[in-house]
Amino acid sequence: MRLYLVRHGKAEMGAHDSDRPLSARGRSDVEAVASFLKHQDISVSRVVHSTLTRARETAEILATALAPDGVMEEMDGIEPWGDVRAFVRGLVRWDEDTMVCGHEPFMGETASMLMTGRAGGQVVTVKTGAVMAFNRSPFGPNWQMRWMIKPRLVRGPKPDED
Amino acid sequence: MKLYLVQHAAAVDKAIHPKRPLSETGLADAIKMAAYLFEADILVERMVHSGKLRAEETANVLSKTVWLGQTPHVIEGLQPNDSTDRLMALAHETHGDLMAVGHLPFMERMVARCLTGREDGAHFGFEPGTVACLERTDDGWQLNWMQRPTTLRDY
Numbered sequence: 055m056r057l058y059l060v061r062h063g064k065a066e067m068g069a070h071d072s073d074r075p076l077s078a079r080g081r082s083d084v085e086a087v088a089s090f091l092k093h094q095d096i097s098v099s100r101v102v103h104s105t106l107t108r109a110r111e112t113a114e115i116l117a118t119a120l121a122p123d124g125v126m127e128e129m130d131g132i133e134p135w136g137d138v139r140a141f142v143r144g145l146v147r148w149d150e151d152t153m154v155c156g157h158e159p160f161m162g163e164t165a166s167m168l169m170t171g172r173a174g175g176q177v178v179t180v181k182t183g184a185v186m187a188f189n190r191s192p193f194g195p196n197w198q199m200r201w202m203i204k205p206r207l208v209r210g211p212k213p214d215e216d
Numbered sequence: 217m218k219l220y221l222v223q224h225a226a227a228v229d230k231a232i233h234p235k236r237p238l239s240e241t242g243l244a245d246a247i248k249m250a251a252y253l254f255e256a257d258i259l260v261e262r263m264v265h266s267g268k269l270r271a272e273e274t275a276n277v278l279s280k281t282v283w284l285g286q287t288p289h290v291i292e293g294l295q296p297n298d299s300t301d302r303l304m305a306l307a308h309e310t311h312g313d314l315m316a317v318g319h320l321p322f323m324e325r326m327v328a329r330c331l332t333g334r335e336d337g338a339h340f341g342f343e344p345g346t347v348a349c350l351e352r353t354d355d356g357w358q359l360n361w362m363q364r365p366t367t368l369r370d371y
Contacts, residue, residue, distance in 0.1 A: 093369065094368060094369045095369055096367070169331075169339050169340070170331070170332050170337055170338045170339075175331075175332065176355055176356075176358060177332065177338065177357075177359060178331075178359040179358045179359065184361075187367075189341055196339050197339065198339045198340060198341035199339070199340050199359075200341045200364060201361075201362050201364050201367050202361045202363075203361055203363065204360075206256075207252075207255075207256040207361060208255070
């Protein structure tokens with residue numbers, strides 16, 4: 055089974071954190087990543103997102119490109135403050151190739167947990183719009199990271215950035 | 217400072233050629249990866265490899281886009297079962313970005329050591345031609361991205 059962990063694209067500022075939509079830049083970042091992955095023939099059967107607007111909008115863009123026949127569902131517990139251990143335990147029951155759109159530090163901690171068995175330690179830098187691909191090893195409960203991309207790699211640098 | 221760890225691309229079997237140059241697939245994979253690195257605007261300040269032909273050939277192809285086509289250096293301490301101490305020391309004394317082309321299991325041990333302090337501390341699915349980008353910050357090493365040729369359909 056393949057698992058893709060995604061951090062939402064850059065979002066607008068707003069009064070209510072849960073309602074912040076993607077910014078124009080965030081939208082075009084996620085579109086660039088989605089079109090890159092589509093071009094590489096990557097597809098999923100399920101796209102899951104948190105209850106926050108910026109994660110749902112990110113999921114919509116990715117689902118359109120990578121899961122045309124798939125289902126999109128909202129999930130509790132993967133918000134920035136979600137319980138990483140509970141989420142990772144729940145993965146045992148998953149068997150479809152799934153993309154999960156969420157937040158930092160949750161996604162980075164989940165990635166660390168999958169790769170090292172510990173949620174802390176900050177072993178990965180997850181920029182907005184980044185996607186991490188994992189494979190569940192057929193030989194045990196271990197997950198392996200297969201690849202990871204971020205918008206900057208597939209759309210080039212913005213002139214006033216980096 | 218960024219450290220790019222690369223496993224050489226697929227090589228022919230020893231029975232076909234004792235020095236094991238890159239296979240046709242391996243060469244095509246290295247070229248795809250070089251194109252990906254070019255599009256991603258990656259440039260390094262130093263490139264090293266293990267001295268084995270498959271690592272040297274991979275390094276030469278990647279150098280075309282990430283090191284202005286200069287000839288990568290051979291260094292000690294990048295053999296498949298070498299200790300990671302030497303590369304770790306080199307990474308610490310290098311200020312600019314460094315790319316090292318070598319072998320398994322060395323590269324997986326090196327990634328795990330940077331990220332967790334233990335060579336068996338993390339699980340990474342390297343395959344021939346994979347590139348992992350690590351960055352050293354004030355908080356230590358972190359993985360920035362990772363790419364493998366089989367994900368790059370055509371580039």
